[in-house]
Amino acid sequence: xxxxxxxxxxxxxxxxxxxxxxxxxxxxxxxxxxxxxxxxxxxxxxxxxxxxxxxxxxxxxxxxxxxxxxxxxxxxxxxxxxxxxxxxxxxxxxxxxxxxxxxxxxxxxxxxxxxxxxxxxxxxxxxxxxxxxxxxxxxxxxxxxxxxxxxxxxxxxxxxxxxxxxxxxxxxxxxxxxxxxxxxxxxxxxxxxxxxxxxxxxxxxxxxxxxxxxxxxxxxxxxxxxxxxxxxxxxxxxxxxxxxxxxxxxxxxxxxxxxxxxxxxxxxxxxxxxxxxxxxxxxxxxxxxxxxxxxxxxxxxxxxxxxxxxxxxxxxxxxxxxxxxxxxxxxxxxxxxxxxxxx
Ligand code: CP
Numbered sequence: 608x609x610x611x612x613x614x615x616x617x618x619x620x621x622x623x624x625x626x627x628x629x630x631x632x633x634x635x636x637x638x639x640x641x642x643x644x645x646x647x648x649x650x651x652x653x654x655x656x657x658x659x660x661x662x663x664x665x666x667x668x669x670x671x672x673x674x675x676x677x678x679x680x681x682x683x684x685x686x687x688x689x690x691x692x693x694x695x696x697x698x699x700x701x702x703x704x705x706x707x708x709x710x711x712x713x714x715x716x717x718x719x720x721x722x723x724x725x726x727x728x729x730x731x732x733x734x735x736x737x738x739x740x741x742x743x744x745x746x747x748x749x750x751x752x753x754x755x756x757x758x759x760x761x762x763x764x765x766x767x768x769x770x771x772x773x774x775x776x777x778x779x780x781x782x783x784x785x786x787x788x789x790x791x792x793x794x795x796x797x798x799x800x801x802x803x804x805x806x807x808x809x810x811x812x813x814x815x816x817x818x819x820x821x822x823x824x825x826x827x828x829x830x831x832x833x834x835x836x837x838x839x840x841x842x843x844x845x846x847x848x849x850x851x852x853x854x855x856x857x858x859x860x861x862x863x864x865x866x867x868x869x870x871x872x873x874x875x876x877x878x879x880x881x882x883x884x885x886x887x888x889x890x891x892x893x894x895x896x897x898x899x900x901x902x903x904x905x906x907x908x909x910x911x912x913x914x915x916x917x918x919x920x921x922x923x924x925x926x927x928x929x930x931x932x933x934x935x936x937x938x939x940x941x942x943x944x945x946x947x948x949x950x
Contacts, residue, residue: 608773609642618643618935628936629740629747633758633798638805644931645766647940651927654690654947661946662692663939670723671697672715672739673750674704674730679895679922680750680759684727687929691939696723716742725937728752746936754792760894761798763928767921768803768851771890777850780807785846787814787876788855788905790821795894796855797822800829810835814845816874819857842874846884852876854893854906877907881915890917 614621614637619628622635622644636644653659669688673681677699685695698704706715716739719726725746728736733755740747751757772779784803786796790813800821803809811834813821820838830836839845846852854876876891895918897906910916934940 608769609645610638612639612643612646614639614643617938618647618940619938622935624740627740627744627746628938630758630932630936631737631740631747631749632756633761633802635758636802636805641762641765641802641805644762644928644935645769647931647934647943648766648924648927650943651690651930651934654943655687655923655926655930657690657950659947660950661690661943661948663942663946664688664691664693664933664937667693667724667937668722669693669695669933670719670726671695671750672704672719672726672728673697673699674701674706674728675751677729677750679925680727680729680757683922683925684748684750684759684929687926688725688933690926691930691933691943693724693933712738713742715739716747719743720745725933746933748932748936751794754794754797756798757794757894758798759925759929759932760795761802762932763925764795764799764853764892764894764921765802766928767892767917767924768890770924771917771920772850775888777888779803779809781809782806782850783810783812783848784851784853785812785814785849786821786853786855787842787845788874789819789857790815790855791819792857793855793894796853797825799853800825804829804832804834808834810837812837812839812845812849814839814842814874816840842876842880843884846876846880849885849889852881852885852889852891854891854897856893856896856898856905873904875904875907876910878909878913881910881913885915887915889915891915892921893918895922 720743727748727750729750733753736749736752
């Protein structure tokens with residue numbers, strides 16, 4: 608499943624962000640370090656499924672600070688910390704934090720550092736989580752900063768792709784990845800394409816409506832790694848021969864409604880188009896939430912019972928991957944195996 612690792616030394620030092628044990632961007636990873644993290648995530652699987660119990664983080668407290676809506680990221684980070692024996696304190700939304708009274712990011716971060724051992728932060732502004740991180744020396748994890756990055760989502764997405772490919776007997780090097788939807792504001796695809804670019808000889812087909820294309824700086828960065836990048840506004844053409852289809856929701860909360868005009872049902876990933884364009888081994892992914900409201904067109908529910916749909920295996924993988932992130936950042940990954948006991 609993974610290449611041989613020739614790197615040595617603590618993983619948290621190898622992925623450090625400006626010398627700190629924090630996770631702000633996927634740029635902190637090499638192919639070797641990301642696969643070293645996934646080896647730890649594999650070890651976490653029995654604990655994530657509660658077949659085994661570990662309490663390596665007993666006594667530790669996580670501060671989960673979410674200033675933007677979230678279900679998966681907030682709850683799975685919290686559950687991951689609890690699965691390792693720690694406890695979680697949450698604050699959700701500006702209304703219920705003292706930022707509503709004008710408190711700065713710097714003061715909030717400094718105060719929280721005295722209360723908890725690690726923080727996960729989601730904030731609507733790009734770069735804001737890095738500002739939290741600068742103000743503290745405790746581990747900070749970026750749970751999504753506006754249209755910036757969502758590194759833990761990209762890590763669990765890549766982990767899912769490697770796990771699915773291993774099951775199918777396929778290699779990621781040389782694969783065809785189709786990213787569909789709002790590639791401009793969707794932070795998950797920004798992080799994922801950078802992580803995937805660590806592999807070799809990939810073909811990326813980027814299928815987006817006019818105005819919601821992948822930002823130029825990410826295309827340039829990905830192109831430097833020698834991958835093939837094709838941009839298309841036709842779902843039917845773009846999906847032909849894809850090994851992975853990664854659909855995304857239109858981030859309506861991040862732009863004016865007029866910009867949405869180009870987004871039509873033609874961009875919906877559904878069973879008919881998958882049957883027409885792809886083989887039986889294609890994997891259909893989505894970071895979720897998918898938009899189930901009238902007029903939303905990201906991923907159809909008609910694939911719900913299709914084994915090619917990997918979205919719930921993907922969400923399940925959020926727990927072991929986030930457990931691995933905590934274990935590494937808090938320096939306890941070497942203690943996990945010895946700490947295991949039966950349920
Ligand atoms: N994928 C994701 O970030 O989901 P939430 O917004 O529910 O956390």
